[in-house]
Amino acid sequence: MITPMLSEAWMAMWANRLRTILTMLGMVIGVGAVILMLAVGQGAQQQVQASIASMGSNLFIILSGSTTSGGLRMGGGAIPTLTVADAQSMEDLPSIGSVAPSSPGTAQLVYGPNNWSTQIIGTTPSYLQVRDWQLAAGSPFTDSDIRSATRVALVGQTVAQNLFGEENPVEKTIRIKNSPYVVLGVLAAKGQSLDGRDQDDTVLVPVTTAQRKLFGTQFAGTVRFIMVQADSAEAMPRVEKSINELLRQRHRIREGADNDFSVRNLTAMANTAAETAQVMSLMLGAIASISLLVGGIGIMNIMLVSVTERTREIGIRMAIGARGKDILLQFLLEAIIISVIGCLIGVLLGVGGALAVSKISGMAVVVTISSILMAFAVAAAVGIFFGWYPARKASLLRPIDALRFQ
Amino acid sequence: MSDSVIRIERLYKEYVTDAGTVPVLRDVAVTVMPGEFVAIMGPSGSGKSTFMNILGCLDVATSGNYFLNGRDVNRLDRDELALLRNQVIGFVFQGFNLLPRANLEDNVALPLIYRGIGRTERLAHANAMLEKVGLGKYSRSRPNQISGGQQQRVAIARALVNQPKLLLADEPTGNLDTRTSKEIMTLFSELNQRDGITIVLITHEPDIAAYAHRLVRLADGQVIYDGPVEHAAPEHLEPTA
Ligand SMILES: Nc1ncnc2c1ncn2[C@@H]1O[C@H](COP(=O)(O)OP(=O)(O)O)[C@@H](O)[C@H]1O
Ligand SMILES: [Mg+2]
Numbered sequence: 001m002i003t004p005m006l007s008e009a010w011m012a013m014w015a016n017r018l019r020t021i022l023t024m025l026g027m028v029i030g031v032g033a034v035i036l037m038l039a040v041g042q043g044a045q046q047q048v049q050a051s052i053a054s055m056g057s058n059l060f061i062i063l064s065g066s067t068t069s070g071g072l073r074m075g076g077g078a079i080p081t082l083t084v085a086d087a088q089s090m091e092d093l094p095s096i097g098s099v100a101p102s103s104p105g106t107a108q109l110v111y112g113p114n115n116w117s118t119q120i121i122g123t124t125p126s127y128l129q130v131r132d133w134q135l136a137a138g139s140p141f142t143d144s145d146i147r148s149a150t151r152v153a154l155v156g157q158t159v160a161q162n163l164f165g166e167e168n169p170v171e172k173t174i175r176i177k178n179s180p181y182v183v184l185g186v187l188a189a190k191g192q193s194l195d196g197r198d199q200d201d202t203v204l205v206p207v208t209t210a211q212r213k214l215f216g217t218q219f220a221g222t223v224r225f226i227m228v229q230a231d232s233a234e235a236m237p238r239v240e241k242s243i244n245e246l247l248r249q250r251h252r253i254r255e256g257a258d259n260d261f262s263v264r265n266l267t268a269m270a271n272t273a274a275e276t277a278q279v280m281s282l283m284l285g286a287i288a289s290i291s292l293l294v295g296g297i298g299i300m301n302i303m304l305v306s307v308t309e310r311t312r313e314i315g316i317r318m319a320i321g322a323r324g325k326d327i328l329l330q331f332l333l334e335a336i337i338i339s340v341i342g343c344l345i346g347v348l349l350g351v352g353g354a355l356a357v358s359k360i361s362g363m364a365v366v367v368t369i370s371s372i373l374m375a376f377a378v379a380a381a382v383g384i385f386f387g388w389y390p391a392r393k394a395s396l397l398r399p400i401d402a403l404r405f406q
Numbered sequence: 407m408s409d410s411v412i413r414i415e416r417l418y419k420e421y422v423t424d425a426g427t428v429p430v431l432r433d434v435a436v437t438v439m440p441g442e443f444v445a446i447m448g449p450s451g452s453g454k455s456t457f458m459n460i461l462g463c464l465d466v467a468t469s470g471n472y473f474l475n476g477r478d479v480n481r482l483d484r485d486e487l488a489l490l491r492n493q494v495i496g497f498v499f500q501g502f503n504l505l506p507r508a509n510l511e512d513n514v515a516l517p518l519i520y521r522g523i524g525r526t527e528r529l530a531h532a533n534a535m536l537e538k539v540g541l542g543k544y545s546r547s548r549p550n551q552i553s554g555g556q557q558q559r560v561a562i563a564r565a566l567v568n569q570p571k572l573l574l575a576d577e578p579t580g581n582l583d584t585r586t587s588k589e590i591m592t593l594f595s596e597l598n599q600r601d602g603i604t605i606v607l608i609t610h611e612p613d614i615a616a617y618a619h620r621l622v623r624l625a626d627g628q629v630i631y632d633g634p635v636e637h638a639a640p641e642h643l644e645p646t647a
Binding site: 003004005008011012015312313315316317318319320322324325326399400403 | 464499503507517
């Protein structure tokens with residue numbers, strides 16, 4: 001029964017080519033938009049997740065200076081109030097994994113004829129644990145490098161590429177501010193951070209080297225921020241509390257006075273970012289779905305016109321023995337064919353569009369099989385749902401009324 | 407009586423319009439036996455088409471009995487009526503009612519689709535039928551590429567493709583010239599005599615009615631004559647418009 005009805009439906013669609021194509025267009029645009037929006041949304045979501053994964057887990061960052069005080073407000077990290085000793089004392093707090101005092105700055109690096117300006121972080125070996133950062137080559141600096149403030153460095157992938165090209169940077173000597181530094185290792189690639197910075201465009205040196213030889217400090221031994229990793233997600237509220245207590249005590253802050261540091265839960269911020277990305281992704285999908293709905297209504301509209309226009313044909317078919325369900329099937333198939341073919345073209349356009357977007361704007365896009373399958377399922381459902389009413393209307397016509405229709 | 411093709415008793419049909427109910431058929435009783443060839447005449451508006459549509463199971467009476475092949479049509483549901491239209495009845499219209507987009511063989515094969523017959527077999531039957539009405543070589547043409555008389559032959563071929571017992575025709579020659587009308591009537595006569603198909607047709611022309619054996623004259627929704635064409639009074643054979 002289906003096969004001859006398919007060819008009947010096809011014949012009718014072919015006879016009204018232009019109208020069929022225009023009806024299909026609604027579906028094409030709807031499905032294309034859904035695929036494209038899902039691709040962009042999921043791309044963004046995946047990028048955020050990758051950034052979060054690259055950040056390290058259960059992280060706090062403690063910035064010197066207050067950002068929350070009333071009265072005179074300083075930017076975080078403006079006045080160096082934190083010290084390496086603060087960091088060391090935190091290591092004894094319960095539920096704390098690693099602590100990394102950090103002193104960032106910017107400087108020009110030179111290797112042979114190449115030079116590159118980048119961010120340099122003076123820190124301790126535990127920075128690698130806190131950030132869950134592996135080495136792609138070589139070995140990290142050690143506590144003895146910290147003690148003696150040796151001129152050694154770990155370079156990120158971007159720095160390695162720009163200074164060394166194809167060459168292996170390990171054991172090579174670069175110049176930072178005209179002093180020679182030996183590259184001990186190359187950091188593994190981390191990609192973009194949540195705020196879109198290239199995390200691989202960085203160099204790590206011993207914190208003492210940064211303080212004493214590279215940047216100097218306003219006050220001896222101070223650092224701009226300390227990164228702390230808690231043992232577990234559950235421990236984070238407790239750890240935050242104990243850090244606050246410890247630092248207030250160490251900095252001799254009186255009861256009621258504002259902190260001269262601020263503790264930020266990076267993991268919570270990352271989760272918020274992830275949620276935002278997810279909501280964005282859902283919203284993009286939802287907006288695109290509306291165009292799919294409009295496409296479906298377009299199908300219904302045209303099918304209703306088609307049923308009215310072909311009432312006489314329906315009468316003829318009924319007069320020679322078509323049952324209501326034969327007529328229903330014919331019109332329903334027409335709607336489904338239109339929406340499924342429209343969907344196919346829409347998928348192609350959507351995927352093509354997503355690739356074009358990523359090529360032009362550099363945005364990450366992810367086209368998943370599941371989003372394509374979903375688009376198909378929705379298209380078929382839309383065809384059935386919006387084709388049903390006109391088809392049923394046609395099938396319920398009384399033969400004599402259909403035949404008499406002018 | 408039980409082996410009649412059509413048995414109609416006390417048939418009434420009213421149309422409900424904005425102006426009120428209009429009685430169109432009043433107490434009509436007609437019985438048609440297998441192999442009969444019946445012409446229905448009557449002035450315009452006398453209810454001929456209404457009657458024919460009820461015979462063809464395209465419309466239902468307001469009251470009364472209709473037995474088709476011994477089956478009580480009033481008791482059948484929509485699908486069963488569709489099956490009767492498909493297999494027991496062949497219908498020929500004044501305006502041919504072919505599907506303009508389909509070629510002739512597809513038009514003729516259309517009733518077979520609703521019997522679930524495969525395409526090859528459908529087209530074989532359809533072409534055999536086209537052959538029978540003398541249009542074998544036009545099977546790939548479209549309805550608008552052939553003359554009115556030829557289109558009516560195609561419509562007859564379509565009506566016959568399921569080998570119905572009963573052929574109903576509402577003014578089949580109404581749109582045709584005299585010569586073509588005669589050809590069509592010759593075809594009907596052949597079908598009736600050679601194949602034993604029962605035929606009921608509506609006409610305005612005494613010449614056309616003369617091909618039939620029996621005349622039913624309707625006036626104002628009632629049967630005023632029912633008998634052999636030869637015995638009909640001249641006023642019962644009067645042309646109508
Ligand atoms: N669907 C309808 N609704 C209302 N009145 C109708 C309808 N069909 C036919 N009639 C009326 O019924 C009468 C008989 O019509 P019809 O059977 O077509 O006559 P005939 O075929 O003999 O010319 C006419 O008066 C016509 O106006
Ligand atoms: Mg009429």
